[in-house]
Amino acid sequence: MMIRVAIVDDKPNNRRVITDKLGRDDRFMVAFEARDGEDFLLRMKDLAGTEYPHVVLMDLEMPHVDGVTAIATASSLYPSVSFVVLTIFDDDEKIFKAIRAGACGYLLKDESGKVITDMLINLRESGAGPISPSIAYKILQMVQQPELVKSEKEKQENIFLLSDREKEILQLLSEGLEYKEIGSRIFISPNTVKKHCISIYQKLHVSGKAQALRIAYTKGLI
Amino acid sequence: MMIRVAIVDDKPNNRRVITDKLGRDDRFMVAFEARDGEDFLLRMKDLAGTEYPHVVLMDLEMPHVDGVTAIATASSLYPSVSFVVLTIFDDDEKIFKAIRAGACGYLLKDESGKVITDMLINLRESGAGPISPSIAYKILQMVQQPELVKSEKEKQENIFLLSDREKEILQLLSEGLEYKEIGSRIFISPNTVKKHCISIYQKLHVSGKAQALRIAYTKGLI
DNA sequence: TGAAGGATACTCCATTTGGATAGTTTTACA
């Protein structure tokens, strides 16, 4: 059975390129094209359940109703339809919003025709949504650090007026090295390492390794 | 420059297969092999920073110390090293745990040699971790169902199987208190505090306060 | 030119820590 595909993109040229890529493969047929999210939702309303596309290739930035909104609406109304983002945008926020809206795949437009068709066939056979490798890695990072997006915690590296050497020692200290290990790593005497450590503790107004490391971690010194 | 790869798998035959796959490509060299997580952590300790592998291909189910624990420990201790899971397991929980532990990629063993080498080259060039397509889709679903991720989020804190008492001690240790101070704070003997600390170090597979605190901070244990 | 601060190196000393070993009590669970 042929896979019915709908294409939603505001650029006629983009739609034509995708249609051509799929047209060379007789496992696909383009059910319809839409120029934006609103157009897509209206066309879906006119279809009977048996005419729904299996897959919708959806651009993101479009007039009237954008891709994320269209996916959020349509994935609820038509749960049997798979929504795959096909766009040039690869920033974290768009990826995140599209997935949360209900996209089951995310492809970049620079993927080759064969990669796209292969992944769509696989979607049909195994249910696994198609995802471009670079997008997959960004999604992995979202799982890795859920509250990451508030990046850019200002490194106040110099409020304690540590010298370069002292910052270097502090870094090595945080890696769990002992005086003698640090010494041999940067070619100075363990005694000197200790002297640096004591200076660091004084500048940080702490007494001991653990407290110094606490400040280092929480203030972003390392 | 060649990419140094370490291979961690308890089956000698698996290690040989991977070594062979990489051996045909002169962009790679196998830095060392290890038979389990414990073996891997011990071998890493003996290396100088310049000898660290760029990438570690890690199986998950292994005796002594499993892959997730090894990644959790080593990704804190050696932040410059990339950890890629290479396994036959594709169940959600293993994937989730490995990613949260610090894996930057997840490959299935049935990937061809070329796919693996291509993705490792790409990791080197773009920093994007290699992810098998079917795994990528499962990760996407994790983002889609945040409550699932959230309920398992607490497990992150327990991948090292610290007891409540040990977590309490670790918390106090991070505040820079000494054994006797911790003891009087929670009304136990300093000797007991020390015993707990040593147990913590064993469970975290580290030797010393600084390394334990590093893992505690970077893995969100405190 | 001379003061100030950084980096280096050393000594002496008391304290803290890591590691091993060997127990007892308490708690949890099957």
Place this chain on the structure above:
DNA sequence: TGTAAAACTATCCAAATGGAGTATCCTTCA
């Protein structure tokens, strides 16, 4: 109710740590 796990206590020893003091060499800057 028995057993396993966790929590607690204790002691010994070698190593690492922190604290203080002293000293030389170098660069920077007023």
